Amino acid sequence: MILKQQAFHPFKRLCVLLSVSRRGFYAWLNRRPGQRGQEDKVLGERILALHLASRKTYGVRRIRVDLQAEQRYCGKERIAKLMKQLGIKAAATRQHQVTTDSNHRLPIAPNLLNRHFSPPGANQAWASDISTISTQTGFLYLATVIDLYSRMIVGWSLSGSLKTPLIIDALTMARTRRQPPTGLVIHSDRGSQYASALYQKTLKNYGMVCSMSSTGCCYDNAVMESFYHTLKVELIYTMKLMTEQQASNAIFDYIESFYNRQRRHSTLNYLSPMAYEVAA
Template sequence: MASRKHYTDEFKREAVRLATAPGNSMAGVARDLGVNRTLIGHWVKNAQAGKYEMTPGAPLKSESQSEVEQLRRELAKVKMERDILKKAPGLLREGPDVKYGFIAKHRAQWPIRAMCRVLQVSASGFYEWDGRSPSQRSVDNDKLTGLIRQSFAASDRTYGSRRVWEDLREWGHDVSVNRVARLMSAAGLLARRKRRRRPGASTQAAQHTIAPNLLQRQFDADAPNRRWLADFTYIWTAEGWLYLAVVLDVFSRRIVGWSMRDEMTSQLVIDALTMAIWRRGSPKELLHHSDQGSQYTSDDFQRVLAGHGITCSMSRRGDCWDNAAMESFFSTFKTERASRTIYRTRDEARADAFDYIERFYNPRRRHSTLQYLSPVRFEELHGAAV
């Protein structure tokens, strides 16, 4: 029988913030987080009663995700129309035949209907002028492009052709990945490229407190809660740095614990580990791997590991490849979310990191290591959901 799940106050606080944000429904947030709706409602009541101290600072005023996506779509549409008009200066004063000729010439570059709209002619008129009705291939491409845009938008514009292709396959569409790539290129849908930044150096601990590297770059496991990876990163805001510590289960690449603080202390990584232990039910025979940062070698953190019977493993000094799967997650998080956003407050950064981990990465983001399944779906299909 599965152990009862526990949630840290930090998790509850961010869940309440999300559930009460404009544009969000409590049921939808509960579904995304995998938490019972009644429990979310209980947390909201407790927060309103002052049981959970919300992070100091002004309330969040950022637009809802749907509003942001709508603005992005409108911006992309405006940009496309501007590009069309750049290629067709003065064409609006010309007759239909000239406009139709321009559309026929550039049909591979822009959607026909978009050009018709910009040049103020009807699509049916163009097809009649062209001497034929739209081909079945063209109709299919238009349909696929709409689905591709849906997948691309749902990923916050981070999916490349392979992950979009996996979405289309799951939706029942038999199409090649190369065709998806061509349609994405024609539609101007380009996934954000990685941008790496070197974080500041962490303090090294005395040699006698460093554990051996027991993981030995074995980034796989035959079941959940056998090997956990841990690290923390930096998120810049207008108020200063926010530090995010996470714990990742190697089996499914799922983020099972996280914590955020204004300071880089041992309590930061202890809180992330505590969340992981509570959520996964105090697992046995567990290996915990991290770097040699002073937060992980501290007496307080080592006591938590020992108290739960967790074996400690650490990377060799200065060797990021010893914890490569963890580095990969942070690179993905910054590429797909943090590096794309200017945070006015630490509260905004906290809310966005929570949204990325709990509503996108864990339940929805397709992972190449997992045959393009999400971490949650991978655990469900392998009968290992915890």
């Protein structure tokens, strides 16, 4: 307090008001930090570096896993205290916009997935969904396909149109990349795009089996909901309103460079999707 207020108030007056002797103040000022203080300084610098490496997204849990990977072991409370002192924290949440239009009379597929979000291997069960990205000139729509085994985004597409080709482009990317076997289950909500004849025909041509959520139940597609929540919190909400090109570049970089390859996922024992598949 004295250090902060010296520029505004007389030093002697501050010492009197705070019941601190001048000798005691100077002794404190020249005192070297103890071993714990020195360790906290080094640890704090590393925590800051890890937080920046995570694109300012990691909170206490993921920072702790990163430290453990470097053979640095410390409690969550200590990390939380140092993060508070450094003024860093995980990104905050906001509300999301609903893009599902299930008010239609198109045929609906049964819920084959039934919330079984952990298949025994890759390319056995995928999930897909659409989300809205706000830009300076309006909305973009992002469709993604995720492999439920490793939580890897295997296909995605960004467009100014919410029509069916958006989700087919994402699905085609996923199929081209992964070459899944016939019979793969792909789950989605009951949106008109997923129930459309064009999408259903594409699934048939690709040898995939359609599964759809129950009416108005976001939990049936919880993995996709979670991914979009993470994307918005860690990327979209941290940036100023972008142009469409900036949004496209940022989403490409986030998915392909960070989320799939680097970001630790709690469901995967804090491995990244790629590391989880490699370790399998």
